Amino acid sequence: MSSKEGGSKITKSDLNKIFLRSMTFEGSWDYERQMYLANAFTLGPIIKKLYPLKEDRADALKRHLEFFNITPYLATLVCGIVTAMEEVKANGGEIGGEAISNVKTSLMGPLSGIGDSLFLTTWRTVTAGIGCSIAMQGNPLGAVLFFLLFNIPAQAVHYICAIKGYEMGSKLLVKLSETNIMKRLTRLTGVVGMMAVGAMIASMVSVTTPLAFGSGDEALAIQGVLDQIMPCLLSVIATAVIYWVMGKKPNTAVVLVSIVVFSIACSAVGIL
Template sequence: MTTSNTAEQKSVIGKKELRSIFLRSLSLEYSWNYERQQNMGYCFAMLPAIKKIYQKKEDQIAAAKRHMEFFNTTPYISTAVFGISTAMEESNARNEDFDTSSINNVKVALMGPLAGIGDSMFWGTLRVIATGIGTSLAMQGSILGPLLFWLIFNVPAFAVRYICLKFGYKFGTSFLNKIEESGMMPKLTFGAAVLGLMVIGAMIPSMITVNIAGAIGSGDAAVKVQEILDGIMPNLVPFAMTLGIYGLLQKKVKVSWILIVLMIVGIVGALLGIF
């Protein structure tokens, strides 16, 4: 019996668990927050798989904590990541040497590219088509307007959500089996970590905006301070602020205190004309 066949026999996730993950994924954004965004919805959706894969309570708790980390992507294709995470949790349960940090690294690496695909597919294309058809009928007084809008958008959205979940799980299972057999898991873990850090770094300028006011010089020769900083390195201040906040978090400073300090600094800086 090959290693791959053994792994397949040990698979404990069935249609029941996948169906539960699918239904729970509908609440992905119900607990959206500014600190970790979709993390609570992600953890909630993963609980059926976690409880099925791990028998010991401490293992279930550790897995749940893993999925409370930052996560944010287009909800309609987020289930592809759920499926891959489920496959990786199964692999972790089978393999004592499995690096659990790779689970979140893969999540972080995937959420950015999938968000780009999902936003353009659903928000930029499907919603526009559904709105155009629904609005044209509604303006003629037809009840089919809102009904068709709802159907044209939601039927593909729900179908894609379920297909992505099954594909993500099957792809993750077969892919991880091949990686484990080839002994390339350490390289995969390292690569996922690097890609994940790149994605997080790329998110800084799009999610954090800090503009320094004021100028050096006078008249036509005046140069804005912000332009000088951008000349040194674009988005230097947001990057420095991110590193500062990360350092505080590493020192176990409470997030609530960090938010209070940021709010005070922002208000005082605006009043003094710094920002």
């Protein structure tokens, strides 16, 4: 079922709210789930509009309070696509909450690579160079020029992504529904989502050991053996243990402090 079959409820005004609320992506961030609060805040009005029942709203908000991290200027593209998917789900379509979460996970990594390279590495450097060259001549307009040169195109992309993300998502979902491959899409996004999670573990979790058997040039480094078995094996094990612990719903602060204390103790005795 497409979003149109149940009656499209999302308007241009709703997409404008996504754009405005997404300004909080850099203002609400923590080490546990990074931009998750801003993501839920951005999609809040959409969820409220699509789901009249309190239980459905709670389920949707919980789905968008999962880990989320992306270049802010492209965050609205994901939010627009997710909005189209939530609309189909609310209208009784063949989309489950797991598929929506998988799409978010699979998109935020590649889009962050593009966004960071385009805006934060390239365009910000160019515009800062222009602004600094003027400011170094004693002209305070250099700072203003940098602000305008960087933010006007960045915010234009930020806004366009919200509109185009929803339009692309709606059109794609209609085509998928007409060809009856929605279940296959759900399965594929699950695979891509798990690949993205694996990539994040390899790039964001670093656990190594300096232990070795023997001495001198003949010493056998345990880390080298583990890397031959599977690269980042200790990182995967650490992530799996923490995932299991979090499944018990403990106090997050206690878990974080415990990880810090354990890491310091292992480093002190030369284990990790």
